[in-house]
Amino acid sequence: DQQVKQNSPSLSVQEGRISILNCDYTNSMFDYFLWYKKYPAEGPTFLISISSIKDKNEDGRFTVFLNKSAKHLSLHIVPSQPGDSAVYFCAADGGYQKVTFGTGTKLQVIP
């Protein structure tokens, strides 16, 4: 049972435009959500997080939106840059140090 889903395995965006990566979850007990970025042959690195009591968190070019009623979150990258090309994992923290990851979305930013 996959509790965190990223239904788009890949996304291509032109440099300078907005990238929107989506994530859906099923467990209403998740209280924090995180996005990780992964380059080939490296481990995932933390990007941004959001608490379930908020609906938006911003950090520079990255903004995460949370819609609790729809059990949906999204990561917006504006403007997109070629260096943003990577796999992005959505993750949900249900407490007790257990984080559930989605399957990832491969973003390609075209110069």
Add this chain to the structure above:
Amino acid sequence: DTAVSQTPKYLVTQMGNDKSIKCEQNLGHDTMYWYKQDSKKFLKIMFSYNNKELIINETVPNRFSPKSPDKAHLNLHINSLELGDSAVYFCASSQVVGVGADTQYFGPGTRLTVL
């Protein structure tokens, strides 16, 4: 300095063999994890240790045995390797702060190939 390191980076071995993957973190974190990323790219938690104590064991076969000699190290030993064990294994660490998301720091991964 590498925050979370794993050795080896690549491991190719025959079915039935026993192998170990080592992980070390120099961040002073209390909690360490092992994840498996399979061919479908699904990143799934296997174990977590907090101060050398097992916290999470996610229905992993008994052939997998984590060992934490101290809180900076969490090694993964795998007995009787099977073809389905082929995957990339990631070690991670975090500092449990009680409030907020516990950001995890990942190692570079170990690609295990079982022939």
